[in-house]
Amino acid sequence: xxxxxxxxxxxxxxxxxxxxxxxxxxxxxxxxxxxxxxxxxxxxxxxxxxxxxxxxxxxxxxxxxxxxxxxxxxxxxxxxxxxxxxxxxxxxxxxxxxxxxxxxxxxxxxxxxxxxxxxxxxxxxxxxxxxxxxxxxxxxxxxxxxxxxxxxxxxxxxxxxxxxxxxxxxxxxxxxxxxxxxxxxxxxxxxx
Amino acid sequence: xxxxxxxxxxxxxxxxxxxxxxxxxxxxxxxxxxxxxxxxxxxxxxxxxxxxxxxxxxxxxxxxxxxxxxxxxxxxxxxxxxxxxxxxxxxxxxxxxxxxxxxxxxxxxxxxxxxxxxxxxxxxxxxxxxxxxxxxxxxxxxxxxxxxxxxxxxxxxxxxxxxxxxxxxxxxxxxxxxxxxxxxxxxxxxxx
DNA sequence: AATTCTAACTAACAAGCGTTAGTTTTGTGT
DNA sequence: ACACAAAACTAACGCTTGTTAGTTAGAATT
Numbered sequence: 141x142x143x144x145x146x147x148x149x150x151x152x153x154x155x156x157x158x159x160x161x162x163x164x165x166x167x168x169x170x171x172x173x174x175x176x177x178x179x180x181x182x183x184x185x186x187x188x189x190x191x192x193x194x195x196x197x198x199x200x201x202x203x204x205x206x207x208x209x210x211x212x213x214x215x216x217x218x219x220x221x222x223x224x225x226x227x228x229x230x231x232x233x234x235x236x237x238x239x240x241x242x243x244x245x246x247x248x249x250x251x252x253x254x255x256x257x258x259x260x261x262x263x264x265x266x267x268x269x270x271x272x273x274x275x276x277x278x279x280x281x282x283x284x285x286x287x288x289x290x291x292x293x294x295x296x297x298x299x300x301x302x303x304x305x306x307x308x309x310x311x312x313x314x315x316x317x318x319x320x321x322x323x324x325x326x327x328x329x330x331x332x
Numbered sequence: 333x334x335x336x337x338x339x340x341x342x343x344x345x346x347x348x349x350x351x352x353x354x355x356x357x358x359x360x361x362x363x364x365x366x367x368x369x370x371x372x373x374x375x376x377x378x379x380x381x382x383x384x385x386x387x388x389x390x391x392x393x394x395x396x397x398x399x400x401x402x403x404x405x406x407x408x409x410x411x412x413x414x415x416x417x418x419x420x421x422x423x424x425x426x427x428x429x430x431x432x433x434x435x436x437x438x439x440x441x442x443x444x445x446x447x448x449x450x451x452x453x454x455x456x457x458x459x460x461x462x463x464x465x466x467x468x469x470x471x472x473x474x475x476x477x478x479x480x481x482x483x484x485x486x487x488x489x490x491x492x493x494x495x496x497x498x499x500x501x502x503x504x505x506x507x508x509x510x511x512x513x514x515x516x517x518x519x520x521x522x523x524x
Numbered sequence: 525a526a527t528t529c530t531a532a533c534t535a536a537c538a539a540g541c542g543t544t545a546g547t548t549t550t551g552t553g554t
Numbered sequence: 555a556c557a558c559a560a561a562a563c564t565a566a567c568g569c570t571t572g573t574t575a576g577t578t579a580g581a582a583t584t
Binding site: 273283286316320326331 | 352414
């Protein structure tokens with residue numbers, strides 16, 4: 141078990157509070173109290189509240205971008221790529237669940253270049269997903285109707301996963317992957 | 333076209349700002365400025381900021397509860413019930429998209445009895461959905477594996493719909509209903 | 525014409541915000 | 555024992571927050 145630096149400890153505490161109450165409802169004094177120190181002392185380790193947010197969000201966003209770029213390059217079927225994207229989301233959910241909450245709920249409170257960078261990454265990610273779907277349709281692997289609805293449905297499910305994952309108390313990751321792939325690819329109605 | 337009371341006008345303005353920035357990032361002065369008056373003047377019409385939030389959220393929450401209770405009572409197949417729930421969500425998304433944003437993002441900033449009431453309604457709603465799925469499984473209309481994943485996937489998609497609905501610029505509602513039902517029930521892979 | 529109502533205003537309050545400056549304590553290596 | 559750095563402290567800053575009190579202008583009602 142690696143020991144966390146004081147700065148990392150602060151980020152962990154902040155991410156927990158951000159997840160529970162949202163960025164704007166958490167004060168520096170709240171974070172300090174949770175760590176057993178005074179608010180001013182936080183500034184020995186971090187440059188400000190904004191750094192906490194951008195550190196959390198951008199770390200996770202880069203993880204998504206990196207993972208998606210890896211999947212796109214693979215030489216496999218579209219179905220397999222979508223499967224890998226689903227698994228990517230689940231892995232990130234398990235490993236970065238606190239940061240994911242900030243990314244989903246508080247990204248609009250990023251400032252300047254951080255905000256621009258995040259929006260760009262998000263758009264690119266979505267566009268890559270869209271291309272994968274399109275290729276799958278052309279190859280006949282995926283239904284040709286309403287591709288935008290599919291894209292939106294899958295992404296919505298994956299993005300909300302972090303809420304459920306902890307409420308249900310740490311499900312088995314590999315089983316969850318299998319189930320999610322099954323439901324998202326084949327729906328809920330049994331084949332005739 | 334019915335004319336809005338001053339109070340209703342305030343609620344409309346507030347809901348728009350809440351959706352864009354979140355409850356805590358919007359001040360009473362922001363709302364007042366958007367209406368062309370001073371913050372103190374708002375208090376001639378409303379009791380406080382909290383009233384704006386609870387009015388918005390509870391109105392939508394009651395709409396969900398009412399709609400779900402109606403669907404549950406119907407004497408139709410489970411598949412048909414799920415279809416109706418999907419349509420219910422889409423109707424509410426179209427008619428209450430601003431309040432829906434507050435409900436999704438800022439419900440935790442409700443206070444006391446409003447918060448309790450909301451959580452209760454949400455749990456009941458989810459439980460009703462779970463029961464519908466269960467009945468469908470018992471009747472053989474729905475796949476028997478991973479019912480919790482199905483529930484979570486469908487609900488996630490429906491709850492996030494309001495974000496997409498306006499980004500895509502007012503799609504045709506009936507077409508959207510058809511497409512959503514198709515994707516959520518049958519997935520994205522064509523039948524063999 | 526006098527009164528009441530509506531909806532705005534100005535001014536101010538106490539509390540909380542993020543952050544800075546300067547100081548003191550604590551722990552570590554020489 | 556001494557020096558140095560890390561990490562805490564106290565005190566305060568300027569600003570914003572939600573909200574209240576008291577007042578005023580105009581419209582509607584009597």
